Amino acid sequence: MDKEWQTFVRRFDDLKEGEVELFVKDLTPGSKKYNTRHVRATVAKAKGALPEAELLWIRSESGITALEPWYIRILEELPEWVPGKPWENVLDITEKVKKRKSKVR
Amino acid sequence: MAFKDHRDFFEVLEKNGELTRIAQEVDWDLEVGAIGRKVYETGGPCLLFEKIKDYPKGFRISNGTTGTWSRVGLAMGLRRNASVREIYKTYEEKLSQKIPPRIVKKEDAPCKENIMIGDNVDLYKFPSPMIHEGDGGRYIGTWDVVVCKDPETGWTNWGMYRFMVHTKDWLTGWPQSTSQLAMIFKERYLPKNQPMPVAIVLGTDPVSHIIATAPIGIQESEVDYVGGIRGAPVELVACETIDLLVPAHAEIVIEGELMPDKIAPDGPFGEYPGYRSGTMCEGVAVKVKAISYRSHPIVTMIALGIPPDDASIAASLTAAVSMKKGLLRRGVPVTEVYVPPEGVTHLIIVGVKKGGMEVARNVLDYFTARRVMTSKHIVVDEDVDVFNMAEVLHAFATKCHPGRGIAYEWYEGRANSLTPFYSPAERKKLKGVSVVFDSTWPPEWPKDIVPIKASFRTIYSQEVQERVIKNWEKYGLK
Numbered sequence: 299m300d301k302e303w304q305t306f307v308r309r310f311d312d313l314k315e316g317e318v319e320l321f322v323k324d325l326t327p328g329s330k331k332y333n334t335r336h337v338r339a340t341v342a343k344a345k346g347a348l349p350e351a352e353l354l355w356i357r358s359e360s361g362i363t364a365l366e367p368w369y370i371r372i373l374e375e376l377p378e379w380v381p382g383k384p385w386e387n388v389l390d391i392t393e394k395v396k397k398r399k400s401k402v403r
Numbered sequence: 404m405a406f407k408d409h410r411d412f413f414e415v416l417e418k419n420g421e422l423t424r425i426a427q428e429v430d431w432d433l434e435v436g437a438i439g440r441k442v443y444e445t446g447g448p449c450l451l452f453e454k455i456k457d458y459p460k461g462f463r464i465s466n467g468t469t470g471t472w473s474r475v476g477l478a479m480g481l482r483r484n485a486s487v488r489e490i491y492k493t494y495e496e497k498l499s500q501k502i503p504p505r506i507v508k509k510e511d512a513p514c515k516e517n518i519m520i521g522d523n524v525d526l527y528k529f530p531s532p533m534i535h536e537g538d539g540g541r542y543i544g545t546w547d548v549v550v551c552k553d554p555e556t557g558w559t560n561w562g563m564y565r566f567m568v569h570t571k572d573w574l575t576g577w578p579q580s581t582s583q584l585a586m587i588f589k590e591r592y593l594p595k596n597q598p599m600p601v602a603i604v605l606g607t608d609p610v611s612h613i614i615a616t617a618p619i620g621i622q623e624s625e626v627d628y629v630g631g632i633r634g635a636p637v638e639l640v641a642c643e644t645i646d647l648l649v650p651a652h653a654e655i656v657i658e659g660e661l662m663p664d665k666i667a668p669d670g671p672f673g674e675y676p677g678y679r680s681g682t683m684c685e686g687v688a689v690k691v692k693a694i695s696y697r698s699h700p701i702v703t704m705i706a707l708g709i710p711p712d713d714a715s716i717a718a719s720l721t722a723a724v725s726m727k728k729g730l731l732r733r734g735v736p737v738t739e740v741y742v743p744p745e746g747v748t749h750l751i752i753v754g755v756k757k758g759g760m761e762v763a764r765n766v767l768d769y770f771t772a773r774r775v776m777t778s779k780h781i782v783v784d785e786d787v788d789v790f791n792m793a794e795v796l797h798a799f800a801t802k803c804h805p806g807r808g809i810a811y812e813w814y815e816g817r818a819n820s821l822t823p824f825y826s827p828a829e830r831k832k833l834k835g836v837s838v839v840f841d842s843t844w845p846p847e848w849p850k851d852i853v854p855i856k857a858s859f860r861t862i863y864s865q866e867v868q869e870r871v872i873k874n875w876e877k878y879g880l881k
Contacts, residue, residue, distance in 0.1 A: 306539060306668065306683060321668050323540065329457040330527045331432060332540050334569050334667070359683040361537025361671050378573050379665035379688050384588065385580040388668050388684040 302353040338374040405633035408652035409606040428454040436534035439466035439706030455530040461699040470713040478609035502630030504637045512640035512651035520693045524572045535673040540567040546703040548604040548615040561625035563615040575669035577686035581774035598660035600645035606654030606703040617721035644692040655696040659689040677709035678823045715744040741789040751780045754789040758843020767839040774817045780839045803842040811838040
């Protein structure tokens with residue numbers, strides 16, 4: 299069975315296909331289920347677009363799951379956190395960091 | 404009797420038929436949460452899950468330690484069936500005395516039976532529950548006591564905030580940005596870009612958890628009030644890696660540092676107003692430095708949701724008494740304040756000796772002056788029993804003038820972002836609105852135009868009442 303992951307977005311439309319930085323939760327059963335990893339990854343809506351991809355379930359900020367899963371291929375492990383001050387919006391910062399890195403490349 | 408911890412309190416709960424031990428294996432992943440939630444919604448007992456899937460025997464989860472008024476009464480040393488009014492009165496009286504804590508040695512502290520430090524820290528050793536389907540993660544901190552300290556004045560603050568397992572040695576959480584913890588952090592640590600030591604304490608004596616929900620004043624330490632209510636000092640012990648004192652009889656103590664420059668996702672989570680609404684990815688991150696715990700530890704869970712549960716009951720008690728004191732200081736002629744658990748601290752009932760819009764506006768001003776956790780306030784005359792919601796509803800329905808008996812006020816930067824009816828934009832700005840419903844007779848009305856309440860006690864003469872009561876059984880009535 300494919301390995302499964304889960305991530306949260308404010309709105310389902312917020313997630314875009316391609317290379318992203320995101321926090322994902324490992325859905326492998328056992329005592330460490332839901333462990334978080336912060337990763338750079340490629341995500342896609344269709345499995346065909348991403349060979350050897352794993353399943354990625356998307357949940358919104360109210361906790362509901364998108365009907366169809368996405369697919370993810372993890373490229374790089376990142377630190378458990380993003381730089382930012384308490385009570386700042388983690389998702390906004392993740393997006394800004396990604397844009398900054400894109401410019402550097 | 405002063406309870407030292409959850410365990411001696413559970414013995415009393417068991418003797419009173421208020422505890423059910425569940426020996427059958429249950430899954431920490433949603434099953435314990437669903438059982439706990441259903442039990443709250445049927446007014447059932449405190450639960451102790453004794454065998455948790457994926458975990459060795461002895462690692463346990465509880466739910467609903469003081470999730471009913473009966474159990475709060477027992478925690479306060481009252482009889483099981485003490486009335487809500489009696490519990491309020493006892494709490495208010497005992498709150499007037501403070502007893503400072505007593506520091507004990509490490510060897511006398513049960514919470515030091517097992518210790519993990521540094522690289523050995525592993526939050527996954529504990530059966531943290533995934534409480535609701537769709538939560539952002541496994542919340543180890545729900546019925547907790549979160550300890551932090553003002554390094555300049557030495558003031559130790561206790562609060563109750565949610566904390567989620569992020570990784571084996573990181574927690575994320577959501578103490579509100581308007582909380583006292585946030586105030587200490589923003590004033591003392593953030594300007595210096597320093598991490599703030601915090602301890603997340605699970606499963607200490609029941610009164611400590613109740614008081615952690617209380618709006619105790621700035622520079623006042625909750626632990627002194629816990630001592631006063633218990634009638635005995637709380638025993639504290641030093642943490643292993645940070646400069647904080649924590650309850651020595653706790654089940655689990657998580658020591659860490661709230662980081663000033665690192666964040667990670669928290670939430671969403673099914674919260675105390677009874678909804679999972681917003682509040683995601685805008686919290687804090689804590690690097691865990693050590694965990695000390697008793698053998699056979701209990702993760703103290705509350706499967707939060709629609710009332711009543713431990714949070715709505717505890718806040719009903721602690722918030723109401725604090726509000727009464729505050730309103731009296733403001734000169735409002737308060738008789739009693741009731742925070743119905745069903746209103747999840749959004750709805751407040753204020754009884755007054757003399758009503759009218761001037762008094763009602765004063766009530767509204769009090770509730771909106773600083774951070775605002777409430778939104779609807781009903782002011783009633785003193786002949787209305789504030790603890791009797793049927794009487795309150797009757798007064799509201801019949802005495803509140805829709806045109807001149809209602810006042811409201813908008814504010815920004817200090818609203819409760821967990822309030823379900825706020826839009827996402829309002830939550831982000833902490834923009835809110837509060838309303839007061841004056842359900843009293845206008846004081847300027849002459850007595851002869853004030854409608855007479857048509858109740859047995861108010862519309863019949865004393866002579867008729869006495870005759871009816873005397874002959875009650877003769878009528879064939881019981």
